[in-house]
Amino acid sequence: MYLPFALQPLRDIRVLVRTSGAPMALAPHVRELVHELDSVQPVTDVRTLSSLRSESLAAPRLMTLLLGFFAVLALVLTCTGLTGVVAFSVSQRVRELGIRLALGAEPSSVLSLVLRQGMSLVLAGLLMGTAGALGLSWLMEGLLFGVEPTDPVTLVGVVLLLGGTGAVACLLPALRAARTDPAIALRST
Template sequence: GLGYFQTIGIPIVRGRDFSRGDTATSAKVVVINQTMAQQFWKNDEPIGKRFKFFGDQDYSTVIGVARDSKYNAVAEDPQPFIYQPLAQNYTPAAALHVRAAGEASSLAGAVRAEVQRLDPTLSLFNVRTLEEQIAQSLQPQRMNVVLLTVFGVLALLLASIGLYGVASYSVSQRTREIGVRMALGASPSSVLGLVLGHGMTLVGIGLVIGLAIAYVTAGFARALVVGVDPHDLSTYVVTAAALGGVAMLASYLPARRATRIDPLIALRTD
Protein backbone atom coordinates (compact mmCIF):
# COMPACT_ATOMS: atom_id res chain seq x y z
CA GLY A 1 0.00 0.00 0.00
CA LEU A 2 0.90 3.67 -0.16
CA GLY A 3 3.52 4.71 2.38
CA TYR A 4 4.54 1.14 3.19
CA PHE A 5 8.27 1.65 2.72
CA GLN A 6 8.29 4.88 4.71
CA THR A 7 6.26 3.28 7.51
CA ILE A 8 8.49 0.21 7.78
CA GLY A 9 11.67 2.23 7.30
CA ILE A 10 12.91 0.58 4.11
CA PRO A 11 14.44 3.19 1.78
CA ILE A 12 13.99 3.15 -1.98
CA VAL A 13 17.57 3.20 -3.29
CA ARG A 14 16.68 3.47 -7.01
CA GLY A 15 13.60 4.44 -8.93
CA ARG A 16 10.36 5.41 -7.20
CA ASP A 17 7.83 4.23 -4.64
CA PHE A 18 4.24 3.25 -5.42
CA SER A 19 1.85 6.16 -6.05
CA ARG A 20 -1.89 6.77 -6.21
CA GLY A 21 -1.65 6.31 -9.96
CA ASP A 22 -0.80 2.64 -9.53
CA THR A 23 -4.37 1.36 -9.54
CA ALA A 24 -6.09 -1.88 -10.46
CA THR A 25 -6.72 -0.58 -13.99
CA SER A 26 -3.26 0.89 -14.63
CA ALA A 27 -0.18 -0.93 -15.90
CA LYS A 28 1.17 -3.43 -13.41
CA VAL A 29 4.25 -2.27 -11.51
CA VAL A 30 6.54 -3.78 -8.89
CA VAL A 31 9.34 -2.76 -6.57
CA ILE A 32 12.13 -5.29 -6.10
CA ASN A 33 14.84 -5.55 -3.47
CA GLN A 34 18.59 -5.21 -3.98
CA THR A 35 19.22 -8.95 -3.92
CA MET A 36 16.79 -9.55 -6.77
CA ALA A 37 18.25 -6.67 -8.78
CA GLN A 38 21.75 -8.08 -8.28
CA GLN A 39 20.69 -11.64 -9.08
CA PHE A 40 18.71 -10.98 -12.26
CA TRP A 41 20.21 -7.72 -13.58
CA LYS A 42 23.72 -7.71 -12.17
CA ASN A 43 25.30 -5.60 -14.90
CA ASP A 44 22.17 -3.89 -16.16
CA GLU A 45 19.68 -1.25 -15.05
CA PRO A 46 16.66 -3.00 -13.45
CA ILE A 47 14.37 0.05 -13.62
CA GLY A 48 12.02 -0.39 -16.56
CA LYS A 49 12.59 -4.12 -16.92
CA ARG A 50 9.46 -6.20 -17.44
CA PHE A 51 8.61 -9.75 -16.40
CA LYS A 52 5.50 -11.85 -15.97
CA PHE A 53 4.37 -13.85 -12.94
CA PHE A 54 3.46 -17.47 -13.52
CA GLY A 55 -0.19 -17.61 -14.52
CA ASP A 56 -0.46 -13.87 -15.31
CA GLN A 57 -1.22 -12.54 -18.76
CA ASP A 58 0.13 -9.03 -18.19
CA TYR A 59 3.74 -8.02 -17.68
CA SER A 60 4.85 -6.14 -14.57
CA THR A 61 7.34 -3.28 -14.85
CA VAL A 62 10.07 -2.65 -12.26
CA ILE A 63 9.72 0.94 -11.03
CA GLY A 64 11.97 0.87 -7.96
CA VAL A 65 14.63 -0.98 -5.98
CA ALA A 66 14.29 -1.16 -2.18
CA ARG A 67 17.02 -1.92 0.30
CA ASP A 68 17.20 -5.55 1.45
CA SER A 69 15.18 -6.37 4.54
CA LYS A 70 14.05 -9.35 6.60
CA TYR A 71 10.86 -11.01 5.37
CA ASN A 72 10.35 -14.25 7.27
CA ALA A 73 12.97 -14.46 10.03
CA VAL A 74 15.63 -12.22 11.53
CA ALA A 75 18.32 -14.86 10.94
CA GLU A 76 17.55 -15.41 7.26
CA ASP A 77 20.05 -14.63 4.51
CA PRO A 78 19.21 -11.98 1.88
CA GLN A 79 16.80 -13.34 -0.72
CA PRO A 80 15.04 -11.96 -3.81
CA PHE A 81 11.77 -10.23 -2.98
CA ILE A 82 9.04 -8.48 -4.99
CA TYR A 83 6.62 -5.83 -3.71
CA GLN A 84 3.30 -5.20 -5.47
CA PRO A 85 0.84 -2.36 -4.85
CA LEU A 86 -2.20 -3.47 -2.83
CA ALA A 87 -4.57 -2.16 -5.49
CA GLN A 88 -3.08 -4.56 -8.05
CA ASN A 89 -2.68 -7.54 -5.75
CA TYR A 90 -5.52 -7.28 -3.24
CA THR A 91 -5.97 -9.95 -0.60
CA PRO A 92 -8.64 -9.96 2.15
CA ALA A 93 -6.02 -11.01 4.73
CA ALA A 94 -3.91 -7.88 4.34
CA ALA A 95 -1.55 -6.60 7.02
CA LEU A 96 -1.93 -3.05 8.35
CA HIS A 97 1.28 -1.34 9.49
CA VAL A 98 1.09 1.75 11.70
CA ARG A 99 4.11 3.87 12.57
CA ALA A 100 3.81 5.42 16.04
CA ALA A 101 5.60 8.45 17.43
CA GLY A 102 5.08 7.31 21.03
CA GLU A 103 4.46 3.98 22.73
CA ALA A 104 3.26 1.66 19.97
CA SER A 105 1.51 -0.83 22.26
CA SER A 106 -0.89 1.86 23.52
CA LEU A 107 -2.27 2.59 20.03
CA ALA A 108 -4.02 -0.75 19.47
CA GLY A 109 -7.38 0.53 20.72
CA ALA A 110 -7.21 3.72 18.68
CA VAL A 111 -6.29 1.81 15.52
CA ARG A 112 -9.18 -0.62 16.02
CA ALA A 113 -11.59 2.28 16.50
CA GLU A 114 -10.37 4.02 13.35
CA VAL A 115 -10.68 0.86 11.27
CA GLN A 116 -14.23 0.30 12.56
CA ARG A 117 -15.09 3.91 11.73
CA LEU A 118 -13.88 3.51 8.16
CA ASP A 119 -15.50 0.11 7.61
CA PRO A 120 -17.49 -1.68 10.36
CA THR A 121 -17.21 -4.97 8.46
CA LEU A 122 -13.43 -5.07 8.90
CA SER A 123 -11.83 -6.65 11.95
CA LEU A 124 -8.29 -6.59 13.28
CA PHE A 125 -6.59 -9.64 14.75
CA ASN A 126 -3.10 -10.61 15.84
CA VAL A 127 -2.22 -7.02 16.74
CA ARG A 128 1.37 -6.68 17.93
CA THR A 129 4.29 -4.29 17.85
CA LEU A 130 7.37 -4.76 15.70
CA GLU A 131 9.40 -5.48 18.85
CA GLU A 132 6.99 -8.28 19.76
CA GLN A 133 7.19 -9.65 16.22
CA ILE A 134 10.99 -9.66 16.35
CA ALA A 135 10.96 -11.26 19.82
CA GLN A 136 8.69 -14.03 18.56
CA SER A 137 10.92 -14.57 15.54
CA LEU A 138 14.00 -14.82 17.78
CA GLN A 139 12.40 -17.26 20.24
CA PRO A 140 13.96 -20.40 18.65
CA GLN A 141 17.39 -18.75 18.59
CA ARG A 142 17.04 -17.68 22.22
CA MET A 143 16.16 -21.22 23.21
CA ASN A 144 19.23 -22.42 21.31
CA VAL A 145 21.38 -19.92 23.23
CA VAL A 146 19.99 -21.16 26.56
CA LEU A 147 20.64 -24.79 25.64
CA LEU A 148 24.13 -24.02 24.35
CA THR A 149 24.91 -22.09 27.53
CA VAL A 150 23.72 -24.94 29.77
CA PHE A 151 25.70 -27.55 27.84
CA GLY A 152 28.71 -25.23 27.70
CA VAL A 153 28.70 -24.74 31.47
CA LEU A 154 28.34 -28.49 32.02
CA ALA A 155 31.20 -29.18 29.61
CA LEU A 156 33.37 -26.59 31.37
CA LEU A 157 32.54 -28.13 34.76
CA LEU A 158 33.40 -31.64 33.55
CA ALA A 159 36.62 -30.38 31.98
CA SER A 160 37.59 -28.65 35.23
CA ILE A 161 36.91 -31.80 37.27
CA GLY A 162 38.91 -33.85 34.78
CA LEU A 163 41.82 -31.42 34.84
CA TYR A 164 41.77 -31.38 38.64
CA GLY A 165 41.90 -35.16 38.64
CA VAL A 166 44.80 -35.25 36.17
CA ALA A 167 46.74 -32.67 38.17
CA SER A 168 46.10 -34.51 41.45
CA TYR A 169 47.18 -37.82 39.91
CA SER A 170 50.31 -36.18 38.50
CA VAL A 171 51.22 -34.82 41.93
CA SER A 172 50.70 -38.22 43.56
CA GLN A 173 52.87 -39.91 40.92
CA ARG A 174 55.63 -37.32 41.26
CA THR A 175 55.67 -37.15 45.05
CA ARG A 176 59.23 -38.52 45.25
CA GLU A 177 60.45 -36.21 42.47
CA ILE A 178 58.93 -33.20 44.21
CA GLY A 179 60.43 -34.32 47.51
CA VAL A 180 63.90 -34.62 45.92
CA ARG A 181 63.58 -31.18 44.35
CA MET A 182 62.57 -29.62 47.66
CA ALA A 183 65.33 -31.47 49.52
CA LEU A 184 67.83 -30.03 47.05
CA GLY A 185 66.59 -26.52 47.75
CA ALA A 186 63.69 -26.00 45.32
CA SER A 187 61.41 -23.24 46.53
CA PRO A 188 57.65 -23.71 46.92
CA SER A 189 57.08 -21.23 44.08
CA SER A 190 59.19 -23.32 41.68
CA VAL A 191 57.27 -26.46 42.63
CA LEU A 192 54.03 -24.56 42.15
CA GLY A 193 55.17 -23.44 38.70
CA LEU A 194 56.22 -27.00 37.80
CA VAL A 195 52.80 -28.50 38.51
CA LEU A 196 50.89 -25.55 37.04
CA GLY A 197 53.05 -25.64 33.92
CA HIS A 198 52.24 -29.29 33.35
CA GLY A 199 48.51 -28.67 33.68
CA MET A 200 48.50 -25.52 31.55
CA THR A 201 50.48 -27.29 28.82
CA LEU A 202 47.65 -29.79 28.47
CA VAL A 203 45.14 -26.95 28.48
CA GLY A 204 47.09 -25.05 25.83
CA ILE A 205 47.14 -28.04 23.50
CA GLY A 206 43.41 -28.54 24.01
CA LEU A 207 42.68 -24.85 23.38
CA VAL A 208 44.63 -24.80 20.12
CA ILE A 209 42.82 -27.89 18.83
CA GLY A 210 39.43 -26.71 20.10
CA LEU A 211 39.72 -23.18 18.69
CA ALA A 212 40.83 -24.54 15.32
CA ILE A 213 37.81 -26.85 15.17
CA ALA A 214 35.52 -24.02 16.35
CA TYR A 215 36.81 -21.69 13.62
CA VAL A 216 36.28 -24.28 10.88
CA THR A 217 32.76 -25.18 12.04
CA ALA A 218 31.74 -21.62 13.04
CA GLY A 219 29.48 -21.27 10.01
CA PHE A 220 26.95 -23.60 11.62
CA ALA A 221 26.52 -21.08 14.45
CA ARG A 222 24.89 -18.53 12.13
CA ALA A 223 21.62 -20.45 12.20
CA LEU A 224 21.72 -20.79 15.99
CA VAL A 225 22.78 -17.35 17.20
CA VAL A 226 21.64 -14.06 15.67
CA GLY A 227 23.73 -10.91 15.69
CA VAL A 228 27.03 -12.62 16.51
CA ASP A 229 29.85 -12.94 14.01
CA PRO A 230 31.07 -16.54 14.35
CA HIS A 231 34.55 -15.46 13.21
CA ASP A 232 34.81 -12.49 15.58
CA LEU A 233 38.32 -12.47 17.06
CA SER A 234 37.17 -11.09 20.42
CA THR A 235 34.87 -14.10 20.87
CA TYR A 236 37.80 -16.49 20.58
CA VAL A 237 40.00 -14.38 22.85
CA VAL A 238 37.36 -14.14 25.59
CA THR A 239 36.57 -17.86 25.32
CA ALA A 240 40.23 -18.85 25.52
CA ALA A 241 40.80 -16.52 28.48
CA ALA A 242 37.78 -17.90 30.35
CA LEU A 243 38.78 -21.52 29.74
CA GLY A 244 42.38 -20.77 30.67
CA GLY A 245 41.32 -19.09 33.90
CA VAL A 246 39.10 -21.98 34.96
CA ALA A 247 41.83 -24.46 34.02
CA MET A 248 44.43 -22.58 36.06
CA LEU A 249 42.11 -22.59 39.07
CA ALA A 250 41.54 -26.34 38.68
CA SER A 251 45.31 -26.94 38.51
CA TYR A 252 46.17 -24.56 41.32
CA LEU A 253 44.72 -26.63 44.16
CA PRO A 254 46.83 -29.76 43.45
CA ALA A 255 49.83 -27.53 42.75
CA ARG A 256 49.36 -25.75 46.05
CA ARG A 257 49.15 -29.10 47.81
CA ALA A 258 52.42 -30.15 46.18
CA THR A 259 54.25 -27.19 47.73
CA ARG A 260 53.34 -28.49 51.20
CA ILE A 261 54.89 -31.92 50.73
CA ASP A 262 57.41 -32.74 53.45
CA PRO A 263 60.62 -33.90 51.67
CA LEU A 264 61.41 -36.45 54.40
CA ILE A 265 57.96 -38.05 54.17
CA ALA A 266 58.05 -37.98 50.36
CA LEU A 267 61.42 -39.75 50.23
CA ARG A 268 60.37 -42.28 52.87
CA THR A 269 57.20 -43.31 51.00
CA ASP A 270 59.08 -44.69 48.01
Protein backbone atom coordinates in the same frame (compact mmCIF):
# COMPACT_ATOMS: atom_id res chain seq x y z
CA MET B 1 1.95 -14.13 -13.12
CA TYR B 2 -1.07 -12.81 -11.27
CA LEU B 3 -3.20 -15.03 -9.08
CA PRO B 4 -6.57 -14.17 -7.59
CA PHE B 5 -6.43 -13.36 -3.90
CA ALA B 6 -9.06 -16.03 -3.16
CA LEU B 7 -6.71 -18.75 -4.47
CA GLN B 8 -3.89 -17.82 -2.13
CA PRO B 9 -3.32 -20.41 0.63
CA LEU B 10 -2.61 -17.74 3.26
CA ARG B 11 -5.07 -14.91 3.08
CA ASP B 12 -3.88 -12.84 6.01
CA ILE B 13 -3.77 -9.13 5.64
CA ARG B 14 -1.41 -7.34 7.94
CA VAL B 15 -1.83 -3.69 8.68
CA LEU B 16 0.86 -1.64 10.39
CA VAL B 17 -0.13 1.62 12.04
CA ARG B 18 2.39 4.20 13.20
CA THR B 19 1.31 6.32 16.11
CA SER B 20 2.88 8.84 18.44
CA GLY B 21 0.69 7.79 21.37
CA ALA B 22 -0.01 4.47 23.05
CA PRO B 23 -0.27 1.87 20.26
CA MET B 24 -2.91 -0.33 21.89
CA ALA B 25 -5.17 2.70 22.44
CA LEU B 26 -5.68 2.80 18.67
CA ALA B 27 -6.76 -0.85 18.42
CA PRO B 28 -10.53 -0.19 18.80
CA HIS B 29 -10.35 2.59 16.20
CA VAL B 30 -8.52 0.34 13.73
CA ARG B 31 -11.14 -2.38 14.24
CA GLU B 32 -13.94 0.14 13.60
CA LEU B 33 -12.23 1.42 10.47
CA VAL B 34 -11.74 -2.09 9.06
CA HIS B 35 -15.35 -2.96 9.94
CA GLU B 36 -16.55 0.16 8.05
CA LEU B 37 -14.53 -0.87 4.98
CA ASP B 38 -15.45 -4.57 5.09
CA SER B 39 -17.92 -5.73 7.70
CA VAL B 40 -17.13 -9.44 7.23
CA GLN B 41 -13.40 -9.00 7.62
CA PRO B 42 -12.43 -9.98 11.18
CA VAL B 43 -9.66 -8.13 12.96
CA THR B 44 -7.72 -10.49 15.16
CA ASP B 45 -4.37 -10.55 16.86
CA VAL B 46 -3.80 -6.85 17.40
CA ARG B 47 -0.29 -6.45 18.82
CA THR B 48 2.40 -3.87 19.24
CA LEU B 49 5.57 -4.10 17.22
CA SER B 50 7.62 -4.54 20.39
CA SER B 51 5.53 -7.55 21.48
CA LEU B 52 5.84 -9.03 17.99
CA ARG B 53 9.60 -8.51 18.09
CA SER B 54 9.84 -10.08 21.56
CA GLU B 55 7.86 -13.07 20.35
CA SER B 56 10.02 -13.52 17.26
CA LEU B 57 13.22 -13.31 19.33
CA ALA B 58 12.03 -15.69 22.06
CA ALA B 59 13.39 -18.86 20.43
CA PRO B 60 16.84 -17.41 19.58
CA ARG B 61 17.03 -15.86 23.05
CA LEU B 62 16.25 -19.23 24.67
CA MET B 63 18.81 -20.94 22.43
CA THR B 64 21.45 -18.40 23.42
CA LEU B 65 20.61 -18.80 27.10
CA LEU B 66 20.84 -22.59 26.86
CA LEU B 67 24.12 -22.42 24.94
CA GLY B 68 25.54 -20.07 27.56
CA PHE B 69 24.42 -22.38 30.38
CA PHE B 70 25.96 -25.42 28.73
CA ALA B 71 29.16 -23.48 27.98
CA VAL B 72 29.53 -22.58 31.66
CA LEU B 73 28.73 -26.17 32.63
CA ALA B 74 31.36 -27.43 30.18
CA LEU B 75 33.90 -24.97 31.61
CA VAL B 76 33.21 -26.18 35.16
CA LEU B 77 33.45 -29.83 34.11
CA THR B 78 36.67 -29.17 32.21
CA CYS B 79 38.16 -27.35 35.18
CA THR B 80 37.16 -30.19 37.51
CA GLY B 81 38.55 -32.82 35.15
CA LEU B 82 41.83 -30.98 34.66
CA THR B 83 42.22 -30.52 38.41
CA GLY B 84 41.58 -34.24 38.85
CA VAL B 85 44.11 -35.26 36.20
CA VAL B 86 46.84 -33.01 37.61
CA ALA B 87 46.03 -34.08 41.20
CA PHE B 88 46.23 -37.73 40.17
CA SER B 89 49.57 -37.08 38.47
CA VAL B 90 50.85 -35.36 41.62
CA SER B 91 49.65 -38.24 43.81
CA GLN B 92 51.53 -40.69 41.57
CA ARG B 93 54.68 -38.58 41.88
CA VAL B 94 54.58 -37.83 45.62
CA ARG B 95 57.73 -39.84 46.25
CA GLU B 96 59.62 -38.17 43.38
CA LEU B 97 58.53 -34.70 44.52
CA GLY B 98 59.50 -35.56 48.11
CA ILE B 99 62.97 -36.62 46.95
CA ARG B 100 63.35 -33.37 45.01
CA LEU B 101 62.38 -31.36 48.08
CA ALA B 102 64.64 -33.47 50.37
CA LEU B 103 67.60 -32.88 48.05
CA GLY B 104 67.13 -29.12 48.30
CA ALA B 105 64.70 -28.20 45.54
CA GLU B 106 62.77 -25.06 46.28
CA PRO B 107 59.00 -25.43 46.64
CA SER B 108 58.68 -22.88 43.83
CA SER B 109 60.54 -25.22 41.44
CA VAL B 110 58.17 -28.09 42.36
CA LEU B 111 55.26 -25.70 41.84
CA SER B 112 56.52 -24.68 38.40
CA LEU B 113 57.21 -28.33 37.45
CA VAL B 114 53.62 -29.35 38.20
CA LEU B 115 52.21 -26.19 36.60
CA ARG B 116 54.23 -26.81 33.42
CA GLN B 117 52.85 -30.33 33.17
CA GLY B 118 49.26 -29.17 33.67
CA MET B 119 49.58 -26.18 31.38
CA SER B 120 50.93 -28.39 28.59
CA LEU B 121 47.56 -30.18 28.69
CA VAL B 122 45.78 -26.83 28.66
CA LEU B 123 47.87 -25.59 25.72
CA ALA B 124 47.18 -28.76 23.73
CA GLY B 125 43.45 -28.36 24.40
CA LEU B 126 43.51 -24.70 23.43
CA LEU B 127 45.31 -25.42 20.15
CA MET B 128 42.90 -28.22 19.21
CA GLY B 129 39.88 -26.18 20.34
CA THR B 130 40.92 -23.10 18.38
CA ALA B 131 41.55 -25.17 15.27
CA GLY B 132 38.16 -26.85 15.69
CA ALA B 133 36.42 -23.51 16.28
CA LEU B 134 37.97 -22.00 13.17
CA GLY B 135 37.15 -25.10 11.12
CA LEU B 136 33.52 -25.27 12.26
CA SER B 137 32.83 -21.55 12.52
CA TRP B 138 30.48 -21.63 9.55
CA LEU B 139 27.99 -23.64 11.66
CA MET B 140 27.64 -20.76 14.13
CA GLU B 141 27.23 -17.99 11.56
CA GLY B 142 23.43 -18.03 11.75
CA LEU B 143 23.40 -17.59 15.55
CA LEU B 144 25.78 -14.63 15.71
CA PHE B 145 24.59 -11.05 15.30
CA GLY B 146 27.11 -8.29 14.75
CA VAL B 147 30.11 -10.59 15.28
CA GLU B 148 31.97 -12.68 12.75
CA PRO B 149 32.56 -16.32 13.77
CA THR B 150 36.30 -15.82 13.27
CA ASP B 151 36.46 -12.47 15.08
CA PRO B 152 40.05 -12.22 16.42
CA VAL B 153 39.08 -10.26 19.54
CA THR B 154 36.51 -12.90 20.51
CA LEU B 155 38.88 -15.78 19.81
CA VAL B 156 41.70 -14.20 21.82
CA GLY B 157 39.28 -13.42 24.66
CA VAL B 158 38.03 -17.01 24.78
CA VAL B 159 41.57 -18.41 24.64
CA LEU B 160 42.63 -16.11 27.51
CA LEU B 161 39.56 -17.04 29.56
CA LEU B 162 40.08 -20.77 29.04
CA GLY B 163 43.84 -20.51 29.58
CA GLY B 164 43.31 -18.60 32.83
CA THR B 165 40.72 -21.10 34.00
CA GLY B 166 43.12 -23.93 33.16
CA ALA B 167 45.92 -22.23 35.08
CA VAL B 168 43.70 -21.91 38.16
CA ALA B 169 42.69 -25.57 37.80
CA CYS B 170 46.37 -26.59 37.70
CA LEU B 171 47.36 -24.26 40.53
CA LEU B 172 45.48 -26.12 43.28
CA PRO B 173 47.30 -29.48 42.88
CA ALA B 174 50.59 -27.64 42.20
CA LEU B 175 50.32 -25.75 45.50
CA ARG B 176 49.58 -29.01 47.29
CA ALA B 177 52.66 -30.57 45.69
CA ALA B 178 54.86 -27.61 46.68
CA ARG B 179 53.74 -27.94 50.30
CA THR B 180 54.57 -31.65 50.43
CA ASP B 181 56.50 -32.63 53.56
CA PRO B 182 59.59 -34.55 52.27
CA ALA B 183 59.65 -36.89 55.30
CA ILE B 184 56.03 -37.98 54.80
CA ALA B 185 56.47 -38.22 51.03
CA LEU B 186 59.55 -40.46 51.35
CA ARG B 187 57.74 -42.82 53.75
CA SER B 188 54.78 -43.25 51.40
CA THR B 189 54.84 -46.15 49.00
